[in-house]
Amino acid sequence: MNAVLAPGLYIVATPIGNLGDLSPRAAEILRNADLVAVEDSRVTAGLLRHIGTKRPMTPYHDHNAESVRPGLIARMASEAVALVSDAGTPLISDPGYKLVRDARAAGHLVVTIPGPCAGVAALTLAGLPTDRFFFLGFLPAKQQARAEAIAEVASVRATLVFYESGPRLVAALAALAQGLGDREAAVAREITKKFEECVTGSLSELAARYADAPPKGEIVIVVGPPGEAPAASAADADAALAEALTRLPASKAAGEVAKRLGLDRRTLYARALELK
Numbered sequence: 001m002n003a004v005l006a007p008g009l010y011i012v013a014t015p016i017g018n019l020g021d022l023s024p025r026a027a028e029i030l031r032n033a034d035l036v037a038v039e040d041s042r043v044t045a046g047l048l049r050h051i052g053t054k055r056p057m058t059p060y061h062d063h064n065a066e067s068v069r070p071g072l073i074a075r076m077a078s079e080a081v082a083l084v085s086d087a088g089t090p091l092i093s094d095p096g097y098k099l100v101r102d103a104r105a106a107g108h109l110v111v112t113i114p115g116p117c118a119g120v121a122a123l124t125l126a127g128l129p130t131d132r133f134f135f136l137g138f139l140p141a142k143q144q145a146r147a148e149a150i151a152e153v154a155s156v157r158a159t160l161v162f163y164e165s166g167p168r169l170v171a172a173l174a175a176l177a178q179g180l181g182d183r184e185a186a187v188a189r190e191i192t193k194k195f196e197e198c199v200t201g202s203l204s205e206l207a208a209r210y211a212d213a214p215p216k217g218e219i220v221i222v223v224g225p226p227g228e229a230p231a232a233s234a235a236d237a238d239a240a241l242a243e244a245l246t247r248l249p250a251s252k253a254a255g256e257v258a259k260r261l262g263l264d265r266r267t268l269y270a271r272a273l274e275l276k
Contacts, residue, residue, distance in 0.1 A: 004032040005080035008109025009100065012082050013089040016116045018192035019050050026113045027051045034079035037072060039086045039094070047084075055082075065095045069102060076108040087218075089117040093137040093163055118191055119161045122220035125198040126186035129225060132158035139164070139172055146172070150179035160223040166216045170207055176223060177203035184224040189215050232261040241272050250276055 010029050015021040030036065031053045037060035038044040044057055060068050060083070072081055083090050083099060090096045103110050123130050134156055140146045153160060160180075164172050169187070176185070180203070187206055188198040199206065203223065232240075240261060244253035254269035 005029065005034075006109055007078050007080055008076055008111060009103040010080060010082045011090050011096070011100070011110070011112045012084050013113060013115030013117065014044075014047055014084050014087060016087045016118050016121065016192055017190065017196075019047070021116050021192055022047070022051070023113065023115050026115055029080075029082055029113055030055065030084075032080065033082035035072075035075060036082045036084060037068075037099070038084055043086045044084055060096075060099070062095055065098065069099055072099065073102050073106050073108070076103055076106070087116075087118070089115065092117055092119065092135070116192070118163070118188075118218065118220050121191045122186070122188035122198070122222050123159070123161060125188050125191070126159075126222040127200060128159050128184060128186060128222055130159065132225070133161055134158045135161045137163055139175070141168065143171075143175070146175050147179060150175060154180050155226065157225050159225055162221040162223070164219045164221055166214045166219060169214050169219055169221075170210050172221065173203055173207035173210070176221070177207060180223060181226070183226070186222040187215075188220045188222065189217055191220070232263060237261060237263055237268060237271065238275065241268060241275055245272060245275060 010033060012026050012029055014026065030048060031051060033055055036044060036055050036057045038057050039061050041057045041059060048054060058068065058072070060072065075081055083096055085094050085096070091100065100110055119135050123133060134153065136149070136153065139162055140149055162172065173185075182202045182204050184200070185203045185206055186198055186200045187210070190196045199209065201209070237257065240257045241253055244256050247253075248256065250272040251269060254265050254272045257263065258265035258268050
């Protein structure tokens with residue numbers, strides 16, 4: 001058993017580019033963990049060298065998670081197991097949540113060591129509303145599946161956050177413009193690195209900007225929420241009232257329609273009496 005860390009699972013956020021963003025607490029956990037579960041041992045080995053340590057590592061990723069997870073859970077009974085991704089916060093757009101779920105089910109200690117997250121960092125750079133945001137990870141690669149995924153969130157009244165790669169960026173921006181309308185957006189790349197960049201504009205403008213020179217590396221697309229829905233018309237109100245009056249008395253019908261369409265209840269009640 002490790003002399004410093006209690007047995008269990010330690011979820012450790014790692015830098016998304018600038019190694020200086022590794023927190024002192026995260027470094028201490030990594031130095032003292034009995035085992036580090038990693039996405040790519042070459043990437044994590046470099047991080048461990050940066051903090052002057054070597055630790056046993058085992059791969060844990062999409063392709064081996066189901067077979068590896070039971071062994072990791074068993075080891076948590078007597079050892080401190082740290083979970084890291086190649087960059088950023090584990091569980092964000094990766095399969096780590098099942099490891100947390102099973103560790104909790106087994107009664108093991110689960111501790112999080114928060115830190116960098118590309119999606120949140122991009123939100124702070126984009127200058128778009130942050131009071132409500134919806135993280136969607138990577139869009140599907142195939143055109144039809146991508147269009148369907150975008151259609152599912154077109155009416156969500158929140159800023160949307162996507163991860164994307166350089167070669168797929170232009171196609172993703174064009175698909176977003178087609179499926180969401182030409183909303184304000186931002187493309188953030190090289191976050192925390194020397195050439196950090198966040199370019200803002202409409203989705204079509206951004207697609208045109210990168211059409212001839214797709215950028216390299218991991219990218220975050222941030223898309224602003226839809227504009228305010230147009231106010232309901234008198235015809236909309238009458239149609240909604242007529243339907244509601246088939247089920248409800250005038251006062252309740254007016255209240256239901258007022259709530260649904262954002263209209264004045266008293267005016268709707270008067271109109272409901274006329275329609276009856």
